[in-house]
Structures are given as C-alpha cells and as structure tokens.
Amino acid sequence: MVATDKGHDSESIKDGIPEGAEGWKGKISQDVTATFTKEGLYAYKCTPHFGLGMVGLVEVGDSSVNLPAIQSLKLPGKAKTRMAELLDQVSK
Numbered sequence: 001m002v003a004t005d006k007g008h009d010s011e012s013i014k015d016g017i018p019e020g021a022e023g024w025k026g027k028i029s030q031d032v033t034a035t036f037t038k039e040g041l042y043a044y045k046c047t048p049h050f051g052l053g054m055v056g057l058v059e060v061g062d063s064s065v066n067l068p069a070i071q072s073l074k075l076p077g078k079a080k081t082r083m084a085e086l087l088d089q090v091s092k
C-alpha cells in the first residue's frame with residue numbers, strides 16, 4: 001500500500017483477517033507491504049483515525065471464509081458504520 005496522503009497508516013484489525021493469514025502494521029505516512037496468502041476478507045484500519053471511520057476491506061477470493069467473523073468485529077462508532085457499508089459491497 002502506497003502512502004499517497006500524509007498522516008495515515010494501515011494496520012490489519014485484530015481478528016479481522018482469515019485464520020492463518022499474516023497481518024500487517026504500517027507506520028504513519030509510510031508505504032507498507034501486505035501479503036495475502038489466504039482467501040477471505042482482510043479488514044484494516046488507519047490507527048489515528050479508526051474512531052472516525054477510516055477502515056478498509058480487501059477481498060481475496062472467497063469472502064465467505066471469514067465473513068461472519070468480520071461482521072461480528074467490535075468496532076468503534078463510525079468505523080462500524082463504514083465497515084457495514086463495505087461489507088455490503090462484498091460478493092456473497
């Protein structure tokens with residue numbers, strides 16, 4: 001992931017990636033590499049703006065692998081709303 005805008009990072013959300021997959025934790029304003037070795041959904045956040053709803057979702061192959069786990073993630077305020085919107089766009 002390329003840092004095109006300063007002041008953000010990207011970090012995988014705990015329990016928000018498929019079982020056995022490798023998470024990632026980027027640094028503020030810096031590029032970060034993530035490798036998607038398992039099929040499923042990868043939920044991530046911008047740490048400083050998590051509560052403001054800055055979350056994302058990467059769909060790799062079969063999203064049903066961990067869809068229920070993503071749906072039941074405990075997320076703060078706007079992040080919860082935003083994640084629900086993203087989940088609506090996932091192929092089911």
Ligand SMILES: [Cu+2]
Pocket residue numbers: 007008009046047048049054
């Ligand atoms: Cu941010």
